[in-house]
Amino acid sequence: MEHEEKQQEDQQEQPEQKQESHSKYIRMKKFPFIMGIFLLIFVTAGITLLALTFGDEKQVQPISRERQEFEKLYSTYDTLNKDYYTKIDQEKIIDGAIKGMISSLDDPYTDYMDEKQAESFHENISSSFEGIGAEVQQKDNQITIVSPIKGSPAEKAGIKPRDIVLSVNGKSLEGMSANEAVLLIRGKKGTKVNLVIQREGNTQPINVTIVRDTIPIETVYAKMMKDKIARIQVTSFSERTGSELEQSMKEMKAQGMKGMVLDLRQNPGGLLDQAMKIASLFVPKDEIVFQVEYRNGKKEIAKSENTGGKPEFPVVVLVDEGSASASEIVAAALSESADIPLVGVKTYGKGTVQTTEQFKDGSNVKYTMAKWLTPDGNWIHKKGIKPNVEAKLPEYANLPFISPDKALRINSSSEEVKAGEKMLAALGYKPGTVDGYFDQNLQGAVNQFQKDVKLQQTGTIEGKTTMALMDKIREKIQKHDVQLDKAIETVKKDLSK
Known part of the structure; x- marks a missing residue:
């Protein structure tokens, strides 16, 4: 998993540091059976976060060319380096070989970070960060949302766990690692990023434009x-x-x-x-x-x-x-x-459980070891x-995001129109038959909603109307939290015993 968390060095007594050892901020001291770090990764639309990993710190040793299992690899490298029709980028081709090796494991939690990705990771992990606030992981060769952070732009935009991010600003994420995807998703506060999301149960992808912000560190x-x-x-x-x-x-x-x-x-x-x-x-x-x-x-x-x-x-x-x-x-x-x-x-x-090995050039390999x-x-x-x-939660809590940049008006038909119908119905309006077709009944419901929230009555769902509609749904979910109600009911049962 990946997440944009921010941790710093534990202030307790540190174990002896080794040359080329893991960064101090992920050291663990409390458990005598663990000599190295604890990692559990979770990434938040902007930065990778270490959370739980076990294992001894290890030195990265040079691989001897005498190892026969690498003979084919060395031969391929030597051939390309000598005879390829243009000069090869040696660093790039070696990184590609490492990524291919890791990709063959089919493990979303094992990953390689090149020097740039690792540097970005180290710079951001110890402070607040700017992004959209959604944890992602690579799963089945796709970038999948694990969870949005509370109060983040991703949560406000309606991003849900298990949403698949197909592209970022028009660039396909197919085949990318979570770290590569995060570098595209995150960005400076106030800038916009467009995600194309595939959600289970939706036949059409959803376009989501999100304004990046500083992600809150209060937990x-x-x-x-x-x-x-x-x-x-x-x-x-x-x-x-x-x-x-x-x-x-x-x-x-x-x-x-x-x-x-x-x-x-x-x-x-x-x-x-x-x-x-x-x-x-x-x-x-x-x-x-x-x-x-x-x-x-x-x-x-x-x-x-x-x-x-x-x-x-x-x-x-x-x-x-x-x-x-x-x-x-x-x-x-x-x-x-x-x-x-x-x-x-x-x-x-x-x-x-994951751990990492650091290389002299600043890159590292994170891998599952238990x-x-x-x-x-x-x-x-x-x-x-x-x-x-x-x-x-009720059905309306899982409705797809409606892009404010897209105008939904009379005689149009789409999954977003259906989502708008369901939202209005959940708020007590009468959009008519919920079928994804924008008819006069829906137009009337939109006009009434716009009147109630003091917006111009255009009968069209776009811009401020779209944002107000999604805000009202969010407020309803928070006000009528059936899961929280059930939890409170369970506590009361224990109190009455």
């Missing part, structure tokens, strides 16, 4: 709901998330919190040390948080460091299809080791975690 949002039940949303696991959550819980307790909903929806992951810290707030001391299994069958176990005991109030975890990587580790740990119920829909399903398992030994890769209590 914890707390609010006291009715009956003294607090909703605390964690949007990613960055360097201060654990401390932010602890502080938010203290504030909610001071307000008389009787129960808590830990909202991990649309959380693509992040730093594992923060996931461990959060899990340890709920999982009893020395209970298992997760396991790591290597290809030789060896397993290593990470246990809770909880010193405060189990919370004295009922807790429910809220998850969805955008909950991935480190958020799945937390959800599984709380479910299996603390008997905390999960509410929502099945999670994303990323159950592998599985992670839940406390009970379940591997959730490509399966996700099924909640104890299922709660789905």
Whole structure:
């Protein structure tokens, strides 16, 4: 996965640094069985984010030409270098060979970053960033959205988990790595980027124009709901998330919190040390948080460091299809080791561990080197975690984006017209038969909507009307959050026991 997170060096005591070792900001110290880094990648329309990876630091050793399995590779290189009809770019052809090798693994989490990509990654990972705020990964040779970040331009534009990005500003992403795609998607605040999206259930691709912005780095949002039940949303696991959550819980307790909903929806992951810290707030001391299994069958176990005991109030975890990587580790740990119920829909399903090797020229290889398992030994890769209590959002919460630059008017017909009809119907207007055809009934509904939001009554869906329509739908989703309602209901049941 990929994501635009931002972490910095952990301030705890650092292990001895080796020459050519991994960057300091991804070092881990807390687990004696792990000598190197923890990575779990999640990318946000602009920057790659390391979140969970295990493994020893390694030195990159030169490959001896005596190794017979490389004889064909060397021969091909020598032939091209000597006899190709134009002079070859040696660096480019070597990079291409590495990318081809990695591509043959058919693993979206194994990737090669050339010097430029790696440099960009290092520059952005320790600070806020500018982009659209959508985590992406390469899957089945396509660039797929994992999750948009809360409050980001991508979320506001209606980008959804599992959307496939076909092109960026007219350039096809077919065959590109996630890192290459991210370099095209991100950009300076205030600039526009056009994405062509393929969404499951839609016969036609969707054009989405998004204005880039600075992506918020705040990761914890707390609010006291009715009956003294607090909703605390964690949007990613960055360097201060654990401390932010602890502080938010203290504030909610001071307000008389009787129960808590830990909202991990649309959380693509992040730093594992923060996931461990959060899990340890709920999982009893020395209970298992997760396991790591290597290809030789060896397993290593990470246990809770909880010193405060189990919370004295009922807790429910809220998850969805955008909950991935480190958020799945937390959800599984709380479910299996603390008997905390999960509410929502099945999670994303990323159950592998990555590490990196750095080369002298600044490039690196990120590769999958282990599985992670839940406390009970379940591997959730490509399966996700099924909640104890299922709660789905209504259909209008998954309607496709309508481009404000496109005019939908009388007698036109398209999937976007159908989306407009459904939006108006969800808001209480009467667009007539929902069939994707712009008839007089729909025109009348548009005029009434424009009147209600104090816009010029043109009877056409475009520009400010399109944006207002999508804003109203977003407000309705937030105001009538059926998944949150179900989570609160579950907390109340525990309170009544």
